[in-house]
Amino acid sequence: MLTTGGAFSDAGVKLRAGLDSQIAYNVKLCNDLRNVNNAVYSQAFWLLLSCMVAALVVSGGLPGKTSRCKPAFAQAWPFRCAGRNSPPKAVLLLYSAFPGGFTATDRIDFIVLLQTILGFAIARIERLEGSTNAVPYALRQHWSLLLRSDALQMHYQPLMDLKTGQIIKVEALARLRDSDRLRTPGEFFPALSSDDFVELHARGLMQALSQRNRWLRDGINLNVSVNLPPSALSHNRYFEATQQAVRECGCAPDGLTLEILETDAFPPGVDVLRELTRFKTLGIRLADADLGSGHSSLNRLPEVPFDLVKIDRNISNLDGHDASDALRFICQLIRLGHSLGKTVAVEGIEDAGMLEAVLILGADVAQGHAIAQPMPVEQVAKWLGSRPGLPYCRHSDTPPGKLASRLIWQERLHLLSEDPRAFAMPADISKIKK
Incomplete structure (x- = not known):
């Protein structure tokens, strides 16, 4: 050497x-x-x-x-x-x-x-x-060129307000049309360079905001959210691209939410609060997209200017986990978010049972296949006009819903047991709904 x-x-x-x-x-x-x-x-x-x-x-x-x-x-x-x-x-x-x-x-x-x-x-x-595979250089170049063409297509997954059952927002998710295949981020993201990710953010954001303007002209009021990698906080080009897209599209900036992914740690040496505050000055909303994941820092929540926190899909997935422990953890994360004045969303809701459970536990917003899968832009308006009624009443009819109701009842009973004076007030106790 x-x-x-x-x-x-x-x-x-x-x-x-x-x-x-x-x-x-x-x-x-x-x-x-x-x-x-x-x-x-x-x-x-x-x-x-x-x-x-x-x-x-x-x-x-x-x-x-x-x-x-x-x-x-x-x-x-x-x-x-x-x-x-x-x-x-x-x-x-x-x-x-x-x-x-x-x-x-x-x-x-x-x-x-x-x-x-x-x-x-x-x-x-x-x-x-898991196992890794090298991506040939020629294929990486091919995908990089597609990214800079009309092959980049944003698909949209709805988010539902659990208090009203209405669709209030869609999350824009990148897809890449490669001949007769539609490639997902899991396929082409590992092959992208840092310049490619900046290009993806700029083009994807412009596409999503332009589409929001078209929906507004058609009488459809849908906010949009776009993912932002943590590395964006150390590159001024992401901020400039966001600023330019908001200015050129001319839409109300509070209709845009940037979801800060925490699939990776924040870049070292970056003042996270200062960088996020810069984005907030544009009038947009910010969300912590992975609350409860390995990189999400709970002790940072009171400091950063997030408007919304999203509980990670790995937490809401009950497969292979004790359902009682998982729902109890979700409940505490919801309480934590609310105590900090944040709107709380739960993603990865795959069935009606989990949709019912997170509603009972007090979540504000839900996202997942139980509501709708990501869809191309031409299907969104049609789906909104024909979607079936979604359950948003507080009745525990499914196993996860019944378990969530029991957890809430146990919590209230525990709080009462901590105050002996409560047992002297049977009239008040009887008003507490199980």
């Missing part, structure tokens, strides 16, 4: 010693954090990678600011997660400004160490998040 001989030998020894201690620290950091949060672990993994590759740059191993020469030597090192003969999961390309740049023994030893550490990191990430 390090240059040897001549004037570089002393500096190389010092750099190697310092790097070895940094590697040991970051390996320990990864080990300590991996059980806390997988995305944090991934960040530590990339920190480790950047640290080690930066050392190669300093030593002339990679073309960068320290070397303006064209690469004279390159090597490809495969990462295998299980055994020497297993297929490679990834390939690390190393470039050197000098012929034979990675043939020295100490460099080979270092790269083997790098290869081993990253191989273990990839294996662990795949064990936690």
Whole structure:
């Protein structure tokens, strides 16, 4: 890894010693954090990678600011997660400004160490998040071009006001028309670059706001929401694109909600409150899209200017979970949101039972397949005109609804038991509905 001989030998020894201690620290950091949060672990993994590759740059191993020469030597090192003969999961390309740049023994030893550490990191990430597949460069370029064309199509999923049963908003979700296939974000998002995501936000937002104007002209008053990745808070281009879209479309800004995704942690070193406040100055609404998820910080809720919080779909999914515990947790999150003056929505509502349950537990808004699946724009007006009546009365007719009613009754009974004077007031107690 390090240059040897001549004037570089002393500096190389010092750099190697310092790097070895940094590697040991970051390996320990990864080990300590991996059980806390997988995305944090991934960040530590990339920190480790950047640290080690930066050392190669300093030593002339990679073309960068320290070397303006064209690469004279390159090597490809495969990462295998299980055994020497297993297929490679990834390939690390190393470039050197000098012929034979990675043939020295100490460099080979270092790269083997790098290869081993990253191989273990990839294996662990795949064990936690599932198998990964490399996207061919030509396909990535193809999707990037489609993103900048009419192939980008926003589909819309309705959100229902649980107090009235009315559809008050639609969430705009990106789809990519690729020949005869309609690709979902799970397919093409992993292949997008940071520039692609800015383009996606700008085009998707403009498309959603323009469509809202068309609905208003047709007498359909629907607010729209658009997702915003946490990385947007560290890139001013997202703010500029939002500002431009609101200005050009000329619609009331409070009809737009930006849902801040917390599928990843917020960028380090970013003043989250200041950046979110900038978006609020545009007159738009903000939502925390993943309340209760691994990255959503409950202690940050009182500080950030969210108008709405959405309980994550993984929490409302009862499959494989104790229904009583899940509903109790949802109930407490709803209470927390209301105590902070936020509107509370629950997403991932897949059946009538959960729709009934979250209504009984006090949620304000619901979203999920029990109401409607995401649909292309041409189907929205037709669906609104023909949708069947949706249950929004407070009767517990389904198992989840009955369980939710029982949880509320138990909670009220517990509160009464904490105050012995309440039992001296039977008339008041009898007014409490079970």
